[in-house]
Amino acid sequence: MATFYGIGVGPGDSELMTIKAVNTIKALDVLYAPKAHNDQPSVAEKIAAPYFSAQLTIKRRRFPMVKNLAEKQASWQAIAEEIVTDVQAGNEVGFITLGDASVYSTYSYLLDIIGNRISVETLAGISSYSQIAATISTPLMLDDELLEIIPATADETAIATAIDDNDNVVMMKISANLPLVYALLEKRNLLDHALIISNASMRTQQTVKLSEVDSTEKLPYFSTLLLKKTYAF
Numbered sequence: 001m002a003t004f005y006g007i008g009v010g011p012g013d014s015e016l017m018t019i020k021a022v023n024t025i026k027a028l029d030v031l032y033a034p035k036a037h038n039d040q041p042s043v044a045e046k047i048a049a050p051y052f053s054a055q056l057t058i059k060r061r062r063f064p065m066v067k068n069l070a071e072k073q074a075s076w077q078a079i080a081e082e083i084v085t086d087v088q089a090g091n092e093v094g095f096i097t098l099g100d101a102s103v104y105s106t107y108s109y110l111l112d113i114i115g116n117r118i119s120v121e122t123l124a125g126i127s128s129y130s131q132i133a134a135t136i137s138t139p140l141m142l143d144d145e146l147l148e149i150i151p152a153t154a155d156e157t158a159i160a161t162a163i164d165d166n167d168n169v170v171m172m173k174i175s176a177n178l179p180l181v182y183a184l185l186e187k188r189n190l191l192d193h194a195l196i197i198s199n200a201s202m203r204t205q206q207t208v209k210l211s212e213v214d215s216t217e218k219l220p221y222f223s224t225l226l227l228k229k230t231y232a233f
Contacts, residue, residue, distance in 0.1 A: 005094040008101040008125020012202035029091040035060040080113035087118040152177040169227040175219035182215035198223040
């Protein structure tokens with residue numbers, strides 16, 4: 001029976017992909033990948049590209065990055081139905097996603113639509129925040145410390161609560177809301193306890209202390225903030 005695979009390709013470095021992910025991609029007939037601007041390969045596709053077979057069919061599809069839920073749902077529905085058709089025709093089909101397939105991934109929406117109509121297997125990938133901790137050789141949490149992972153696009157109350165209630169906080173999508181997060185951490189005298197890591201594991205990776213960043217600075221899209229309240233960077 002043919003299977004649909006959701007494949008986490010890790011944060012950026014092709015060598016950080018799991019052996020299982022690599023072997024699965026090599027055996028695929030069809031691969032679905034997000035379509036970047038101007039129909040160019042997405043970051044996820046570039047990461048996985050070294051492992052593509054010569055016979056692989058790549059289907060780049062647009063996943064709207066908009067607030068209009070109806071527009072996004074229509075796109076997910078159409079792509080999910082196409083995936084089901086491909087698998088039912090006997091093809092081994094995959095979908096690649098940055099980081100881990102179960103963390104803020106469009107794959108999860110596709111999976112919800114597909115349901116149990118076809119065989120599905122999800123392959124975990126290294127998350128950006130796991131790689132960030134490894135890059136700076138610093139644990140995300142120890143012993144009974146608490147860790148919360150939250151998007152910086154959450155509302156102010158949720159972000160403030162995450163900061164106040166946890167020893168460690170990972171804030172993803174920080175480029176979308178830096179001024180607010182900066183103000184909250186500055187008010188709590190925590191600027192020296194936060195790092196911003198951009199483009200983790202990529203050639204363009206940058207690591208900077210939040211205290212050295214201007215609150216109005218434009219950060220790269222793939223930027224994550226790591227807050228450790230018990231440790232000053």
